[in-house]
Amino acid sequence: MTRDKHTVKFTKPVLSNKDGLQLATPEIAAKYIARRLKTGTIADLGCGIGGQVIFFAKECDRVYAVERNPEKLDYAKKNCELYGVDNVEFILGDALSPKTRDKISDSDIIFSDPARPLAEKRRTLDNLEPRIDDLIKLYSGITQSLAFHAPPQMPPERIGLDCEYEYMSLNGQLNRLTLYFGTLKKCRRSAVVLPGNAYLCSSDAPAIETAKIGEYVYEPEPSVVKAGLLGELASTIPGSCNDIYFYKGDERRTLLTSSSLIASPFFKDRYRVAARTERDISKIKGTLAAEKAGKVVLRLDVAPDEYWTVRNELENGLAGSKTFHLFGFGDEVLVCEKIKR
Numbered sequence: 001m002t003r004d005k006h007t008v009k010f011t012k013p014v015l016s017n018k019d020g021l022q023l024a025t026p027e028i029a030a031k032y033i034a035r036r037l038k039t040g041t042i043a044d045l046g047c048g049i050g051g052q053v054i055f056f057a058k059e060c061d062r063v064y065a066v067e068r069n070p071e072k073l074d075y076a077k078k079n080c081e082l083y084g085v086d087n088v089e090f091i092l093g094d095a096l097s098p099k100t101r102d103k104i105s106d107s108d109i110i111f112s113d114p115a116r117p118l119a120e121k122r123r124t125l126d127n128l129e130p131r132i133d134d135l136i137k138l139y140s141g142i143t144q145s146l147a148f149h150a151p152p153q154m155p156p157e158r159i160g161l162d163c164e165y166e167y168m169s170l171n172g173q174l175n176r177l178t179l180y181f182g183t184l185k186k187c188r189r190s191a192v193v194l195p196g197n198a199y200l201c202s203s204d205a206p207a208i209e210t211a212k213i214g215e216y217v218y219e220p221e222p223s224v225v226k227a228g229l230l231g232e233l234a235s236t237i238p239g240s241c242n243d244i245y246f247y248k249g250d251e252r253r254t255l256l257t258s259s260s261l262i263a264s265p266f267f268k269d270r271y272r273v274a275a276r277t278e279r280d281i282s283k284i285k286g287t288l289a290a291e292k293a294g295k296v297v298l299r300l301d302v303a304p305d306e307y308w309t310v311r312n313e314l315e316n317g318l319a320g321s322k323t324f325h326l327f328g329f330g331d332e333v334l335v336c337e338k339i340k341r
Contacts, residue, residue, distance in 0.1 A: 010024075013082075014051070025113065027051070029176055032192065033052065033178065040060065042062075043107040045066045046115065049075040054085055056111075057083075064104040109143060109145045111148070123154045123158075125150060145181070145184050148178070152174050163179045165190070167223035187201040187203070190227060202227070202229060208234045211247065211257060213334070215259055215261075216258050225254050234256075243258045275334070293320045294319070296311060297323065299325050
């Protein structure tokens with residue numbers, strides 16, 4: 001089993017240098033992408049340590065693994081051996097080289113996860129290497145079935161390409177944005193939730209209406225929010241479309257609300273609303289004490305160096321055993337208890 005600082009990435013001890021593992025697609029995501037792109041022959045341009053190649057090889061007849069870094073390509077070879085796949089042709093070369101293009105000219109699908117800066121103030125397509133538009137220009141003569149990963153923080157309106165924008169949530173966190181071109185495109189915008197493989201496609205669903213707070217609130221999966229599919233989410237809930245509403249949202253959190261308890265694979269978490277109050281420590285503590293709270297989780301804007309000061313002040317004197325989440329929007333605070341799955 002191989003981990004990075006965020007999650008279990010692979011079920012086997014893959015070989016890698018530090019940045020190769022950090023940038024590798026987690027196994028559960030790689031399996032999903034490989035199933036979606038299942039075909040005869042696929043090419044992975046810039047394959048890194050082979051995390052995605054392994055699962056392409058399990059779904060496809062033949063895989064080209066292209067990488068310009070010989071150390072990473074060697075890791076990819078060894079990792080494919082570790083996972084027992086042998087239908088991969090490894091190519092040391094530049095993805096934008098006509099020579100490389102000619103070697104993989106019988107590919108049904110071209111895939112690439114371009115390298116990107118680990119930190120940017122504003123994510124764009126401009127700093128990807130290789131650039132997606134250069135890959136399209138070079139490989140569209142081979143096939144129109146192209147797929148690329150892009151920075152998942154980017155909203156659809158900043159991309160401007162004629163393709164499907166699929167945002168992926170993994171364990172409640174935004175993990176991937178995959179762009180699908182040609183016959184791979186199913187709709188304009190989509191969201192997938194892993195584990196579970198719940199998939200939501202853009203449609204003509206009406207926009208979700210805004211309403212006052214109900215007895216329950218829900219955090220939609222971040223992939224659904226990023227893809228702008230709240231209306232489509234509401235339309236998937238049988239018989240409850242008139243009882244699920246948008247409550248409030250900002251760049252960090254979005255809440256839906258209802259008067260009855262609803263289940264959906266597109267909800268990250270569900271909460272019972274215990275109280276709606278002002279952002280006043282004494283009033284919040286009064287509610288927490290009445291609800292027999294023992295701990296709180298702050299889901300409001302607090303400076304990082306003040307988080308524990310505020311949390312300790314709220315928890316001081318609480319004698320209960322329950323944990324409550326405090327959602328904040330401006331001067332308003334919702335005191336909520338998470339509903340266990």
